[in-house]
Every structure is written in structure tokens, then in C-alpha cells.
Amino acid sequence: MNATGQPVPHRPELLRVDGVTKAYPGVVANSDVSFAISEGEIHALLGENGAGKSTLVKMIYGLVKPDSGRMVFRGQTYQPSEPRAARAAGVAMVFQHFSLFEALNVAENVALGMENPPPMKELASRIRAVSTEYGLPLDPSRMVGDLSAGERQRVEIIRCLLQDPKLLIMDEPTSVLTPQEVDILFRTLRQLASEGTAILYISHKLEEIRSLCDEATILRRGRVVATCTPRERSAREMAELMVGATLTPPARAGGDKGAVALEVAGLSVASPIPFGTSLKDVSFAVRRGEVLGIAGVAGNGQDELLLALSGELKSASDAVKIDGIGFGDMGPNARRRVGLVAAPEERLGHAAAPDMSLVENALLSGVVRKGLTRAGFIDWTATQDFAARIVQAFDVRTPGTHVAARALSGGNLQKFVVGRELSQSPSVIVINQPTWGVDAAAAAAIRQAILNRAAEGAAVVVISQDLDELLEIADSFAALNGGRLTKPRPVQGLTVEEIGLMMGGAHGMEVVHHGA
Amino acid sequence: MLRLEKRPSPSRFWQGMTPVLAVALTMVAGGIMFALLGKNPVEAIRTIFWDPLFNEQFASYSRPQLLVKAGPLILIAIGLSLGFRAGIWNIGAEGQYIMGAILGAGVGLAFYPAEHWFIFPLMVVAGALGGWAWAMIPAILRTRFNTNEILVSLLLVYVAQNLLAAMSLGLLRNPEGGGFPGSRNLSQYPAAANPELMAGTGMHWGVVAAFVAVIAAYVLLQRHILGFHIKLAGQAPRAARFAGVNPKALVVMCMGISGALAGLAGLFEVSGPAGQISIDFNVGYGFTAIIVAFLGRLNPVGILFAGLLMALTYIGGELAQFMLGLPAAAIQAFQGMLLFFLLAVDLLTNYRIRLAVKKEAV
Numbered sequence: 001m002n003a004t005g006q007p008v009p010h011r012p013e014l015l016r017v018d019g020v021t022k023a024y025p026g027v028v029a030n031s032d033v034s035f036a037i038s039e040g041e042i043h044a045l046l047g048e049n050g051a052g053k054s055t056l057v058k059m060i061y062g063l064v065k066p067d068s069g070r071m072v073f074r075g076q077t078y079q080p081s082e083p084r085a086a087r088a089a090g091v092a093m094v095f096q097h098f099s100l101f102e103a104l105n106v107a108e109n110v111a112l113g114m115e116n117p118p119p120m121k122e123l124a125s126r127i128r129a130v131s132t133e134y135g136l137p138l139d140p141s142r143m144v145g146d147l148s149a150g151e152r153q154r155v156e157i158i159r160c161l162l163q164d165p166k167l168l169i170m171d172e173p174t175s176v177l178t179p180q181e182v183d184i185l186f187r188t189l190r191q192l193a194s195e196g197t198a199i200l201y202i203s204h205k206l207e208e209i210r211s212l213c214d215e216a217t218i219l220r221r222g223r224v225v226a227t228c229t230p231r232e233r234s235a236r237e238m239a240e241l242m243v244g245a246t247l248t249p250p251a252r253a254g255g256d257k258g259a260v261a262l263e264v265a266g267l268s269v270a271s272p273i274p275f276g277t278s279l280k281d282v283s284f285a286v287r288r289g290e291v292l293g294i295a296g297v298a299g300n301g302q303d304e305l306l307l308a309l310s311g312e313l314k315s316a317s318d319a320v321k322i323d324g325i326g327f328g329d330m331g332p333n334a335r336r337r338v339g340l341v342a343a344p345e346e347r348l349g350h351a352a353a354p355d356m357s358l359v360e361n362a363l364l365s366g367v368v369r370k371g372l373t374r375a376g377f378i379d380w381t382a383t384q385d386f387a388a389r390i391v392q393a394f395d396v397r398t399p400g401t402h403v404a405a406r407a408l409s410g411g412n413l414q415k416f417v418v419g420r421e422l423s424q425s426p427s428v429i430v431i432n433q434p435t436w437g438v439d440a441a442a443a444a445a446i447r448q449a450i451l452n453r454a455a456e457g458a459a460v461v462v463i464s465q466d467l468d469e470l471l472e473i474a475d476s477f478a479a480l481n482g483g484r485l486t487k488p489r490p491v492q493g494l495t496v497e498e499i500g501l502m503m504g505g506a507h508g509m510e511v512v513h514h515g516a
Numbered sequence: 517m518l519r520l521e522k523r524p525s526p527s528r529f530w531q532g533m534t535p536v537l538a539v540a541l542t543m544v545a546g547g548i549m550f551a552l553l554g555k556n557p558v559e560a561i562r563t564i565f566w567d568p569l570f571n572e573q574f575a576s577y578s579r580p581q582l583l584v585k586a587g588p589l590i591l592i593a594i595g596l597s598l599g600f601r602a603g604i605w606n607i608g609a610e611g612q613y614i615m616g617a618i619l620g621a622g623v624g625l626a627f628y629p630a631e632h633w634f635i636f637p638l639m640v641v642a643g644a645l646g647g648w649a650w651a652m653i654p655a656i657l658r659t660r661f662n663t664n665e666i667l668v669s670l671l672l673v674y675v676a677q678n679l680l681a682a683m684s685l686g687l688l689r690n691p692e693g694g695g696f697p698g699s700r701n702l703s704q705y706p707a708a709a710n711p712e713l714m715a716g717t718g719m720h721w722g723v724v725a726a727f728v729a730v731i732a733a734y735v736l737l738q739r740h741i742l743g744f745h746i747k748l749a750g751q752a753p754r755a756a757r758f759a760g761v762n763p764k765a766l767v768v769m770c771m772g773i774s775g776a777l778a779g780l781a782g783l784f785e786v787s788g789p790a791g792q793i794s795i796d797f798n799v800g801y802g803f804t805a806i807i808v809a810f811l812g813r814l815n816p817v818g819i820l821f822a823g824l825l826m827a828l829t830y831i832g833g834e835l836a837q838f839m840l841g842l843p844a845a846a847i848q849a850f851q852g853m854l855l856f857f858l859l860a861v862d863l864l865t866n867y868r869i870r871l872a873v874k875k876e877a878v
Contacts, residue, residue, distance in 0.1 A: 312758060352755060353751050354751070378740065
């Protein structure tokens, strides 16, 4: 078994991508990209958001046609016209966002993705066989709506494995997993590789790639900028290759924390979202100058917690206290008035209105604290100034404040949205996924801005699925699991193991790989 | 192969041009329809769009009619457009129009034959109140029980029509009318009449109210935070809640405003051009106003022009009926085409059409 992932010499080449180019109106997603994968190799495709990783794998999976260039798969010219052709050739893909029906069970979901599904009973037993063989326990009769994100991913993986693929593409597979679940997944992937299946592994998490992958191809702005053996490079080196610049980690000012600014006690609210997670007895307190990091696998109540703190979801008055006064039953604007600002995860549609200009979007949440109206009449000049100041202070790249929010790239809009909240001299800041889908340079700027506000005396709650981010900026740490929050603990001295357990471990499945 | 491509930002050019293009396409398609009916299409289009305003023989009668017909259309459409912008679909303006007329006329007739200065203002308030109350039924059912305001408001139109018939046959029937259905003629009762303000223009208080509504709505949408919240709720409901908008309060407010304006339109109609409550008092202004609202792109100034255009097709359509013998259904189909083409070409604001050349990878 190739458990350590040492490259085996003279493995036959499986896939060669040769000079592939794909342009969209206004942007070249892939420019003259070439790389090769051998059988049984775990190959990392590394790059920031927007570097062209997705376009590249979509071409391999037959979802997008290249403008030029060629691909060779198992010695033959390969140009899949659609995913079905790619699957027939032996290419399978697990997407970052699952395509599963929550109201159907596991076997039914698997059957939906197959060309000629066998009878349900036979399929169920095949699912059981494959899942034990690869250490991915899964009950075929369970409803997908009741599964955790990690278990849902297993459904997708098993769906692929049933096709006996030669090449398995995995798009950011660990973003929804706890550290323990990541271990299970890696063992499965190594087992697959040792049996000759090649794996194309897309990620921007460098430590993972160092421990798992044999080779790495690094993309930047649609071009291959480097290939390397990840084990021989430091994470820092690879990050700088990926970003093309030297990175400086954010500086944090230590010092004493002030009085408690935000106190949540016994907060229980039902989720307004179908298949959402209700909050159960959530309690914590954040002092002025303190950053509380809240981790958790997606879908464990993060959205609901943000809504309950921002005021979009109301609760008992004393469940949420700002500076000692109960605000649980008050709406967002009452909370803004006393200094609480919030930045939701979803930029387009929640934090910002897609078709409205940046000026209008600055008004959206800035109107209360910035005093942008007089007797209800909008002061457009002042609003314009406010928007322009955000754009300048947070380095938002835009032709002007008149453009629609949806015309901005994800990272720029995120800078605008976070900047809008941080520019309101808040005393309490709540942010969900502050750097989701943002490039490394912008992410560093956003984190630094958050830390600066904390240093100025704001109490900060950062909800994030990026553990590295939380460990970098948080003073104390808690995890959401099934709508319950663990007791916050100081970040200093926490081990990854402990964090994983706080996030819910691997849902009682740690033992499965013993026999594998 | 034609392909649609989303524009990065909505095109300002097409925002302004789509109504013009829609009118042009309607003329072409309508012309073809008229030709198929055996009429000269050029003559038919000219009779509808040109003759009511500029033909020496008809213009003296038709021109004032333009404001008389456009007034209620604009007034109702302005109210509807606020709700439509917020994603609140009041389809029952016709019913609110009827209820405004019944309540307003009822208040006026209650004073008959007294002459006081306050009778007409009181009727105006009652008219607005009647429409508002009728719109509150779907609004409260929606906020309390999550019913669909489209269905409820629409079905209440038929209830209102039956109430109208009952009133013209019963409570409000003219005691001196010799048993005929219908109320006393309010236009002949000075304290309750809504007369033509300037002879030969068709201008009455309802037209004044429509102009005021256009200006007020324009200011509300451009300058006031309430207008901003209305637009926000329609474009991004979750962002609206984030901005602190209470969706239920917004439903009640938008339904209330549109109901009150429709009620006002009904009151001005019954005390002016129509003169009396009768079984066939309502002629569909409440429904046509929906077309007017969209034709005007839910923009107050746009609605002003759309209302005038729609009124023109009404008057011109009638003219074409008796001058050219075009069937009434053809005129209605013609008006329907206008909305159809408008909604179709509306796509151009957010998308551009591209000729896609199929390319294979080599």
C-alpha cells in the first residue's frame, strides 16, 4: 500500500493536458495550461479563487469546451462533449457544492446519478460493499436531509466509486469537514490511489496538500506558474507561488480586554430556513477588544446565529444583551443604533442588493449610524461620500461607486461589505465568513481591519469555517455543532485534536479505518 | 444560434428604449392583425394613434377624453407600482376602485340635497378609505395567515362588483329614478360634484390628484428612505430584512396606498365623468392600470406617459370601431400585445443577445 504517498517511478501516464486555453468575455480563465497525471497519483491543483482551477476541471469533466489545446486520456485523444462522455471514459468528479435531494434517501440519490441504475435492493448492497471497502460508512436507506455535510460528501464519493473511475476529481473536499473527517477522507483517497486510481485534488489549503499529494500544479491568473512536489516545499513557499507576492501575517495587539459588550445567554430560536438548524441554548460573552472565533462545519447554525445577533431573527429580550441591555426582541436598526453591526456570509442578496449601486448599498446598512437621512429624506451627497470613503479605505477595485454590486468580483464586494460595517465606528461586530472566496491578499487586509477595530475597543464575533483564519485572529474559540455552542476557550494552548472534538468529531466514525 | 448573455449592469439605454420598441413592435404586429381582418393597417394605426388628437372632425371631442381616461389609470397605476416594486401583487385595484366609489358616493348622497363646502372633501376622504379598507382584507390575510394576495385581491373584485349591483338596485338607488337601477347623478349635485375645471380640457380633480401622485411617488422613490426600502424589498428581500425592513409592515403599507389611490380614482370618476353609481360603473381601469404600471416601467414619470398612451388606445380604439368597423376584441388584443411586447423586450435591459458561433476544440 502506498500509504505514505511516495511517488512510484514509471507509472503509466493517465491524463495529459496540453496547452489548453479557455476565454470568457472579458477574462481569460485558462491560458496555455499543460500538466500530466499518472495512474495512482494524487495531484494537487493549487491556486487562489479565480485562478482558473474550476474552469480547468470543468473542461476535463466535459462541462466546458476548451477554445484550443488538447487532452490525452489513456493514450487517446480526449474531448468529452458532456459529463456523460467523461464518466463513460472513466472520469468522476465530486463537486464542492453537493447535488443531492434532501427528501430522498442515499440509495435513491445515488441511483439518480447513474445511467442505468440497478434495482434498489442490489444498489443498496453495492453501496454497503463499497462503503465498507473504502472505510466510508453509509446507510443506503437514510434520508439525505438528516445527514451531516461529511456524510453527504460520502454519498457523492460513493456515487463516483460505483462507476469504478480511473480519475477522480475532488473540488475543495475538506471545506465542509471536521479535522477527524478529513483524516478519514485522506485514508480513503490514499487507498484509492494505491489501487491505481488517479486523484486530481483541488484546494487552497496548503498543509493538506503537503500531507496528501504527490505532485502539485500551481495556477495563477489562468496560467501554470509552477509545478512542485508539495512535500519538499514549505506551505509559505507554495502560498507565495500561488499569490505571486510576499505575505505578511496580520499583526495583533495584545493587551487587556474591557467590559463585556455582547452577552448571549440561553439563546434558543427556531430556524427560519427549511432544513435549517435551530439554535439551542447558546451562551457566550465577548469583551471589548476581544475576538471570539466560532468554528463549525457548514450548516450547524452559523447562519441562524448571525441572524439572531444582527436582529433579523428575534428572540427573548434578555437572550441577547448589548452593553448589559436586552436587545433580543429588537430589530437590526435598533441594534445598529447602540453600536452593533453585522456582515452576513452571503454577499449578493443578503449583505448587498445585487442590482443596486455601491452608493445605494452603502445606504442599506449605513443609514442609521451614519445619519444619512433627515426626516426620512435621503442625503445622497453624504451617502455618496460614505461609499467613496469605503472604496478608498478598503481598496475596493471598482470603476466607481455608481456600478451595481453584482459587477464587482467576490473579493472586492466582500471588502466593500466588511468595510461598510467596520466604517461605522461599531462597538460590537458580528461577521460570518469574513474572507470566504476572497484572494489571499484581500483576506489578509480584511483580517487586519477586523483586528484593528478590536484594538480600538470593539467586541468582535467571527463565525468561520476556516480554522486557520480563526486561530490567526481569535482570542477565544468556540464551535457550533447541531445548533449548540461549546463553551468558549482561550485559543492559546488549543490543539487541532481538541478543536476537532469541539466541532463534533467525526460523528462517531473514528474507528472505521482500523481494518483498512 | 442566438444566445442570451447577462449584462454586468442593467443597461440604462434599454431601460428607456424598451417601451418605445414595444410600442413600435405592437404597431407592426397589430398592423398585421388588422390586415388579416381585411382592414388597411396604416389607416387603422392612424385612426388609433393620430386621429383622436389631430383629426379636425374628432379632436374637439377626443382630446379632453384623453385626460378623463388617463387620470384614473395613472392614479391607480402609481399606487400599484409601489407594491409591484416591493414584490407585493395587488391585482384587485378594480374592486378597490368600486369600493371607493360606493363609499364616497354614499357619503355624498347621505347629505343630499344639503349644500355645504365640506361635502366634497369628506367624499374624497371616504373614497380613499373605501379603497384602503378593501385592500386591507388581502393585506391582513397575507400577513396573518400567509394567504396569496394575488388571489384574494382578485377574487374580491367580483365581490365588489356584486356589492355595486346591490347598491345600484337597493340602498343607493335614485328614489326619483322611476325604478331604474342607479343612484342620483352626483355631477348635478353641486356640493358633491367633481366638475371639469377648465372647459374643453377634460381636467378634473381626479386628474389633479393623478399629477400630484406622480410627483409624490417620484419624490418617495428617489429621495425617501421608505421608497428605498420598497425597491430593496423587491430586488433583494433578504437584504431588505438585513436593512431592518419589516416585510409585514411593508405589505400593509403598499396594499394600503394602492387601495387608497384606487378608491380615490373611483370617487373622482363617480362624482365626475360617470356621475352616478350604476351596475356597469366600472369599465376595467383597475385592470388596465396593471398594464400601465408595467408599460411605465414602474417609474412614476413613465407611468404618466404610459397612462396617456393607454388612454389614447382606448379612445382611438373606439374611434376605429365605429369608423372602420374593427371588432372590440381586436382592440383589446392590440392593447394586450402592448404588454406582451413590453415584457418580452424587457429582457434587453439585463441581457444582451449574441450570435453564438459554435466552436469545437481542436
